[in-house]
Amino acid sequence: MITLRLGAADLTRIRFGSRPHPVGTVILASQALRDPALAARMPDLAARAQAASASTAALRHLLPAQGMLPDFLTPHQGIESVAAGIESIRATPRRRITAELTKTYAELPPSLWRRRFVAADPQMLDLLMAAVDRYFDAVLAPAWSQLTAAHRGHVEHRARTYVRSGVDGLLNELHPAIRWRPPILEIDSWWSAELTGSGEGIILVPGPLAGLRPRVLVRPGQPVLVVYPVPTPPETPPTRTDPLAQLLGGTRAEVLRRLAEPGHHTTTMVGRHVGISISSASEHAAALRAAGLVDSERVGGAKVHRLTPLGIHLLAGDVRPPAC
Template sequence: MLRIHLTSEDVGRIRIAAGPVPAWEMLLSLHALRGPADHGVFGPWRAKALGTLDPSARLLLPLAPPRGYSPDFLTPADSDIESAMDTVQRTARDRLRTDLTILAGQRGTATWMRSLADADTGALRRVGTAMRRYHQRVLAPAWDRIHTVVAAERAARAADLLDGGVERMLNSLHPQIRWEAPVLSVAYPVRRELHLGGRGLLLVPSYFCWARPITLRDTRLDPVLVYPANRGLQRLVEPADKSDGDCVARLLGATRAAVLEEIAAAGGITGADIVRRLRISPASASEHATVLRQAGLVVSHRTANTVLHMPTPLGRAVLDGDARTLRSPCAHRPRPTEADHRVP
């Protein structure tokens, strides 16, 4: 059991990662690569990923054993792979020696790790390069879908926070996580006590986190709790039958249908998210979101300079093909507002 002790100051400093954290998805996907070939969710992705691995991945595999300890330095919380790679390459010698000594005690280490433990710049550079190539070849092709799953989880927890406060949000994170103030208890293979001491807690929903939540071993590092985000068991490989999606595309147009599908899949995304995921211009994203809003398929809320688009029940019904709930969009068309003419 992992027991995380929060002060009132810590509760006020709980954050949810804005998107998938590349280093954590890398580590946990490396675990998945060594998992069963017939895994219901990871199996199809695993079969494809094994064929695209760069030879440099051999450096990462011994650092990411499927069971037991993986070095803390390998999973910085940076939001993009280049920043994560830079953070890893700048890891201090004391940190490297501590982490690799623990790893060696668990299963031994490869000869090249001795130079890594000495903070040899060449060894660190090779690890950083391996991280980049792994992300480019294995994770990047599926990154938009990973991001969609994580964004949907983040939106759901934000809704829990708004509707039921911190207590509901923390108790809804995962079946193996329980909040009884002031302690957050997590089912864990070893007994550990983590006192935050006012540092707060970063919650990291992860696509590849599967069996149970995970945290860093060193309690002196910035506190992180990584937990499974893929509650809908969404695969990274699209099913062959896409006839329903084709019908929606014929109704709305391919791009507008894709915009609606992204908004619904995430439970709520910004205009910038639409631009990034669909690779369309900001003006096009704004136009499609406006039409969908005027048709009653999405609603939009502005906070400062950001507009969050969320699906309406009618919008979800269109995607689901639920004829019982479908009605004329024009009957639900809201009056135009000033926000209708702004770029998301």
């Protein structure tokens, strides 16, 4: 069990991750979906992971099937896109890579790849990052808007808990494996330690692909990161109709969902991903902007689009504007 001693500076700066971390989710999912029980609850994701297994084999070989993962593979930075997350991982000092992998591989049989990775061989990091990129595209990208919406819905629910019950209620209701005994947060994780908060606050990260147990990352000068499992969202709508498509139209709904995914969403890229012309993508973006669901700004010669808070609420299943 992990005991995490939290001070006032941490408790007054509790916040949730703004959205799922693309690379962090890949790392967790590549481990979690190897568990038959979780794979059975998310059969579409599990099927795509199996189909992509040949091109993402480095993830299975270089990461343990369950338990502790090296902290540098779940970075604080790089939440905006897969490329940004990979860049953050690549910036990890060699000494830290070696130290964390030595702990991770302590109970695993040695292999040439693992020995090279422990030695911070750049080719092994390249191999793993290529597998991360392919895994996101093949396994997670088709469900990313759904995962993002589920994240938002969970955060909104916990925000109401905080309003109703304060810090005590929030921390005690996160997960059965997390217990708040002021000033100690007890966490049944994959490892045991006595830790002290950094004084930089706490970032809570709910994840349907987080695995079976919560995880904790404490580093000096950074907020404490607490990643904890939440129920998996349904992979298919409960009815055959798509309420968002009924409200906005099929293509416009797809444009909105595309904008919930990580990345730099120019008009050209939206059109390419949705399969429509640039002019049509521009018209749909303008209509969504007029409805208050999208913000747009010109960056260089391109117009970049992103969801507004109302657009995020709509994708999370709440069509009402947030209360002021």
